[in-house]
Every structure is written in C-alpha cells, then in structure tokens.
Amino acid sequence: MLLVHSVESIRAAEEEAFARTEEGELMQRASDALATSLLCDLGHTDGTKVLILAGPGNNGGDALWAGMRLAGRGVRVWLHAVVPDRVHRAGWAACVENGGTPVDLDTAVSLMGRVDRIVDGVFGIGGHPGLSGEVQQLAEAAERSGTPVTSVDLPSGLDADGAPAHPSFRAERTVTFGTAKACQVMQPAAERCGRLEVVDIGLHWAAVGEAGVPMLRCWEAADVAAAWPVPTVRSDKYSRGVLGVDAGSATYPGAGVLVAYGAAYAGTGMIRSLGAAEVARATLAAIPSVVTAPGQVQAWVVGSGWGDRPDGTARLAEILDQQVPVLIDADGLRHVPEATLAPHHLLTPHAGELARLLGVTRSEVGTDPLAHVHRAAERFGATVLLKGATQYVATPGEPTVEVAVPGPGWTAQAGSGDTLSGVCGALLAAGLPAARAAVCGASLQALTAAAEPPLPPHALAQRFGATLRGLLADR
Incomplete structure (x- = not known):
C-alpha cells in the first residue's frame, strides 16, 4: 500500500529528521538515490549525456549532487541554474569540480534534443503551482524535444497536495523522497509524473504524532x-x-x-x-x-x-x-x-x-x-x-x-x-x-x-x- 502525506506532514517529519541527523545527510541520501535511478535509466555511462536544470533550494541541491555522482561515473553533465544567485552553492561547486559544465538558458534549450535525459530539479514541494517566464520556456522546450525527463521529488509546476494539472514539466519518471505526494497519484496531475519511484530517506512518521497520519492510502x-x-x-x-x-x-x-x-x-x-x-x-x-x-x-x-x-x-x-x-x-x-x-x-x-x-x-x-x-x-x-x-x-x-x-x-x-x-x-x-x-x-x-x-x-x-x-x- 502506497502512503501519501501532505506537505505539512512532510515538513514536520523533515524537521524531526534534521534534528537527529548530520547536516546535509538527508540531501546526500536523496541525491545518491536519484543518481542511482538516473544511471539505471541511462543503462550505461559511456557517451551518455545529461542536462540538469537546478532551481533554488534543496530540490536543486539534490539534482546537483546527483550530477556530481554522474559526472564521476563518466556521464557528460551540463547544468543550468534557473536562479543563479539562489542556486545550492555546495552542490553546484561539487558538480562543476567533478566535470559538470555550466550553460546559459539558450544553450540549455539547444541541448535538450541532444542529451539522453533532462533532470528537472527546479521546484519541489515548496513551489507555487504553475510556471512562468524562463522556467515555463524550459518546460515547454523539454516537452518539444521528446527527451525523457526525470523530475526531482515532483514535476516542477505541480501542486504537491493537489490534483489539477497546472502548467508543469512532464516527467517520464519522478523520483520522490520520504513519501509519495498527492499530485503523483491524483489525476490529472499524476499523468504528468510518469513512473513513480519513492525513496526512503529515513523520515519517521510515528515520531511526529498526528502530523504523520497519511492523507491518502493508495491500494495495490x-x-x-x-x-x-x-x-x-x-x-x-x-x-x-x-x-x-x-x-x-x-x-x-x-x-x-x-x-x-x-x-x-x-x-x-x-x-x-x-x-x-x-x-x-x-x-x-x-x-x-x-x-x-x-x-x-x-x-x-x-x-x-x-x-x-x-x-x-x-x-x-x-x-x-x-x-x-x-x-x-x-x-x-x-x-x-x-x-x-x-x-x-x-x-x-x-x-x-x-x-x-x-x-x-x-x-x-x-x-x-x-x-x-x-x-x-x-x-x-x-x-x-x-x-x-x-x-x-x-x-x-x-x-x-x-x-x-x-x-x-x-x-x-x-x-x-x-x-x-x-x-x-x-x-x-x-x-x-x-x-x-x-x-x-x-x-x-x-x-x-x-x-x-x-x-x-x-x-x-x-x-x-x-x-x-x-x-x-x-x-
């Protein structure tokens, strides 16, 4: 049975986890699982190419640390910062030091039809529904290219707690952390999430009491x-x-x-x-x-x-x-x-x-x-x-x-x-x-x-x- 928790519940469980783990440990667990999923989908590393779209905050950090791991395995990695002055700096530096190549908006768009996979690490559960400006341009270009997209936690643009299919990235696979989100099981939003992979990063739902009660139980x-x-x-x-x-x-x-x-x-x-x-x-x-x-x-x-x-x-x-x-x-x-x-x-x-x-x-x-x-x-x-x-x-x-x-x-x-x-x-x-x-x-x-x-x-x-x-x- 797949359990789905609300953003409010996830925030409470993350706070509890942050208090009992080393700084950055949850992000490293998430990025390691994301890199493993990407490598599995790529099938091999020789000559494979990935474009990472990194947004502000932890979602972008997960994508960038995963990019560092991919680059270390021989994958050609390009990375674009959607909001350069708010990019996760440690993750960006680690990815660049391991061989990742920063690119501007125009180059990122031009690469979309020439890479093997696009990583949507723009917005996570804290993002507002819908897209605009540069991010909407990137999402539309990614869909036109036909290149498979892996979304980090959820396709950027969706409301984590909701069913509507707001303008968003369309993922071939979504790698989500800690628990499934409502948008990943509720149609029509779920149709934009593709294949769902839920990664256990060590959130303890019982430790947060009533906040840990799931909003949905999805039967299998x-x-x-x-x-x-x-x-x-x-x-x-x-x-x-x-x-x-x-x-x-x-x-x-x-x-x-x-x-x-x-x-x-x-x-x-x-x-x-x-x-x-x-x-x-x-x-x-x-x-x-x-x-x-x-x-x-x-x-x-x-x-x-x-x-x-x-x-x-x-x-x-x-x-x-x-x-x-x-x-x-x-x-x-x-x-x-x-x-x-x-x-x-x-x-x-x-x-x-x-x-x-x-x-x-x-x-x-x-x-x-x-x-x-x-x-x-x-x-x-x-x-x-x-x-x-x-x-x-x-x-x-x-x-x-x-x-x-x-x-x-x-x-x-x-x-x-x-x-x-x-x-x-x-x-x-x-x-x-x-x-x-x-x-x-x-x-x-x-x-x-x-x-x-x-x-x-x-x-x-x-x-x-x-x-x-x-x-x-x-x-």
Whole structure:
C-alpha cells in the first residue's frame, strides 16, 4: 500500500529528521538515490549525456549532487541554474569540480534534443503551482524535444497536495523522497509524473504524532487480494451473501441487469432482483440464477437507472429501515436524507452527482476532490466512493482517504458505474465494511480493464473471475 502525506506532514517529519541527523545527510541520501535511478535509466555511462536544470533550494541541491555522482561515473553533465544567485552553492561547486559544465538558458534549450535525459530539479514541494517566464520556456522546450525527463521529488509546476494539472514539466519518471505526494497519484496531475519511484530517506512518521497520519492510502493489487472475501468449504449461498437489488426501471432496464452482472461475477451467493417487473424479467433472462422472490438479504444496491421515480424517497426509506448495508447510486442519490445515514451505507457519486449533493459546481469538485469527498462523508454520515479517473473513498471521522487501484480510461462509458455498484454490493453482502468494499470493488474493475481489450461493462464483468484467479493465486 502506497502512503501519501501532505506537505505539512512532510515538513514536520523533515524537521524531526534534521534534528537527529548530520547536516546535509538527508540531501546526500536523496541525491545518491536519484543518481542511482538516473544511471539505471541511462543503462550505461559511456557517451551518455545529461542536462540538469537546478532551481533554488534543496530540490536543486539534490539534482546537483546527483550530477556530481554522474559526472564521476563518466556521464557528460551540463547544468543550468534557473536562479543563479539562489542556486545550492555546495552542490553546484561539487558538480562543476567533478566535470559538470555550466550553460546559459539558450544553450540549455539547444541541448535538450541532444542529451539522453533532462533532470528537472527546479521546484519541489515548496513551489507555487504553475510556471512562468524562463522556467515555463524550459518546460515547454523539454516537452518539444521528446527527451525523457526525470523530475526531482515532483514535476516542477505541480501542486504537491493537489490534483489539477497546472502548467508543469512532464516527467517520464519522478523520483520522490520520504513519501509519495498527492499530485503523483491524483489525476490529472499524476499523468504528468510518469513512473513513480519513492525513496526512503529515513523520515519517521510515528515520531511526529498526528502530523504523520497519511492523507491518502493508495491500494495495490496485493492489498486487494489480501482483503477479498474468499469462500471456504463450509460456505453456502447465504453465508457468501444475498444481495437485494432495486435498480433500473421500465425506461432504463439495463441498469438493473448491469448491477446483477457486477454482483454475479464478483462472486455473491445470491441476487434478489426486487425492483420493476421489466427489470426482473430482463435480469432473469441474462442471468438465470437470479431470484425474483422477496426474502432476507445481507445488503442492498439501489438507485441505478431509477430515473424520475416519484416514490424514490419512500422506497429508499423502506430499504434503509432494514438496518443492513445499502449502496445508493445514481438517481437514488437524489433521495438521500442528510445526517441520518451511517458508515455502513455507501454513496457512489461521480463528480457531477457529488457536486449536486453538496450544492457546488463540478469544477469545484474537480479542483479539490479530497475536500469534497470528506465533506460529503461528514455531511451525510455515510461512506462515500467518488468515482472517476482516480477513485476516492472517505469514511466519516477518518482523516485518511482510501484510493482504489487505478485503471485505464476504457471504463469511462455508460453502464460502468452500474456494474461497479453490483461488485461493491456483493462485497457488502459478504460482510466487508463499506470502505473496504468500495475500494476493492473499484480496484477489481480497474485491474480487469487494464488486462483486457476495450469491453462493454457486462463483458468486462465476465472477466472478473480471471482477474481474481490471478490476484488470489499467491494468497
């Protein structure tokens, strides 16, 4: 699991580390790891060439000390100081003494298409979002050149704590220190970071108390495998979970069918299709194991494809009164009562639906998704899965947001959310807490989409079993 800390947390952990280490020790650890990464990407040193763009402060120092190491290994190194009077002087001197060649702006730009790699060591976590002037010129020239860029800690121009893709360098690899930063996992900013390498430089998060609590926990495939509920020889259809589904309508019958596809292929023990008669017939025709008779359920999925349902508020209240986990999606979100839900209730809005729930604009949600998913969880008292390119899960009272395994953009199509609701509903019925059900369900869909050619949602659901076999093989 990849942990992400805020700039405020990083500052606190760095202060603690500075107090117990020799002066400059953390920078030497960082620059040594950066040099190792660069050498690995270069593949060899004979005849290889690197351009280092050094900004003010420690970020530039990391790049320059790494340049010294590269030059000592025979790499041809050029270095350009973006702010000459604020460059890290010790690092600059060491790099020059070891063979690095200082160049001006015009020469740096002319070199970009002729070197093997560009090192963006301009701004770090203390930089302001966006670029201007000379730095913007360098970033644009680097991107035009097509030369791979390694960014030091983060691509200069990004906001370490944010998702927006401000004007920035576009990295092929980002080598970051101590912990991952939010911009490296939150889209669209993450797309500008390239491959991420997190280097342990000895920050002790427990030593800074509450400041060390991560802002994000990013799940990986192994975490999904460890959390997935696997039946035993003693399991039966009831212990595996019975899911009640009231989704779809005469106008949108496919929504209910897609929910059932997600639940069936995620391994639920039984599905009861208990919505509109048209939906029940279509679902039974697609999945003969579905039951249309009422009976006890361990969890519900409601709201997908309801359309403008006059009795929606009453129907949702009736289901909530059963005191079992309930996933509320799509049209059902219009009927959610404020402050009367609980953490075992799961809301699954996309950005537009979350904006409507909170009375804000969609662009506000996109600019700061973490603040808004937290706000929704606290306002409604429920667990909230915010769907999108990055999928966030917030629980009331919990400061850390869970992030699902990322997947490709192929799942951005009609019906994917319905299928996802079925997967998450199956996991709720199997007994997983709502946050875990949400992040595991979103991760399964993403992992399957990443392994398959573009498929419609119901066909993708039919591949869930293959993904689960791979995930659980080593468990």
